[in-house]
Amino acid sequence: MKLYKGSHKHLVAVDCIIFAYDIAEKEIKLLLIKRSIEPAKGKWSVAGGFVQDDESLDAAASRVLKRLTGLDHMHLSQSSTYGSLNRDPGARVISVSYSALIKIQDLSPDAAGLYHAHWRSILKLPELIFDHGTMVADALENLREQIKRKPVGFELLPEKFTLVQLQDLYEALYQRPVDKRNFRKKILAMNILEKLDEKEKETSRKGAWYYRFIRERYQVLTRNGFYFNLDVN
């Protein structure tokens, strides 16, 4: 006896929203592709595709991303699932979005070119198909919440960084200026950065001290009830 007989089946897609932080240009970029099938063929889209019968959602997201862009071994987190009736004019498709935020410097320089993947600043995005604009906005909002509450920002910077570089990252993600004094006060008060005996001197004559994130201390503090909190105005 076939179980669940008579229940409707649906096309299910995964869409991958990949952000990369570009420390040189101080901006967040989004991975876009030109869609290869109808409807909306040739229009800008995030990397997406249908879930097959024999793969989990997570596996589908990794497969689709690799096939379309060459990006592999990426830690994708599930964001939201989009299921409005007419979100895709081609058919009723339910889409599960996945997101990731990486350092653009970690990408091999030819990966993107080979697979026709494009990195566009989130400040200058072209029009995206369907509800991809909403997906991107939702994923970005999640990231903004996360970077306030968890020390994930340090993974997007080099091992040693200046406070200016750290602030640049927050400003890029928030898309607005952050109060410098308040930002420095908050991050230093958490006591999880070590000031190094070395200055970055390329961007100013006076130079700026390098810092490093002390992950071990953060972990000890967290076990003792400390919460990372970088709410900045």
Added chain:
Amino acid sequence: MKLYKGSHKHLVAVDCIIFAYDIAEKEIKLLLIKRSIEPAKGKWSVAGGFVQDDESLDAAASRVLKRLTGLDHMHLSQSSTYGSLNRDPGARVISVSYSALIKIQDLSPDAAGLYHAHWRSILKLPELIFDHGTMVADALENLREQIKRKPVGFELLPEKFTLVQLQDLYEALYQRPVDKRNFRKKILAMNILEKLDEKEKETSRKGAWYYRFIRERYQVLTRNGFYFNLDVN
């Protein structure tokens, strides 16, 4: 021409994880039903059902919840989507979970009985079918994060409440004791509670002052860069 031809279709379900705070018993309860279809007929389950062709995911969640439990007009938030291959032994089913947290006192007393819905303390849950235990744990973890960062707890208490009642709620959600001094210090320092000129005298001879949440002040503070933060050990 049929678009997306040849792509696999999937059964898609919604599962509703409804928590209710019981202020009298100081505990969080979960809405469970006895499953009416095979496989696992008669076993404990959250309220779930298949998404139909002509309804959005949100609409499906509301419909399923109402049909199985009589609960209506509930604000359901999407949590996560579960898509492992063998999560449901009946067939490959992708499930989108929705959650809500309500006051148990708001329920009409006969609603649950009529529809065979059962409220069980999260401290004493029976074994749940499939991955429903994981869904519940994930939703609970989300709630714990939320109640730290947003003033959602006040919606689960009466208009006027004591600090003991507020702490009871946090303890019920965290499933562990909270340091009383630290808790009171943090909540009062936020300056969003008004101490009323009235005491609750049923639970102790000395009595405990009633407070109320000043939503308007919270909104003004938030516009000026304040963040609710009730991280408690």
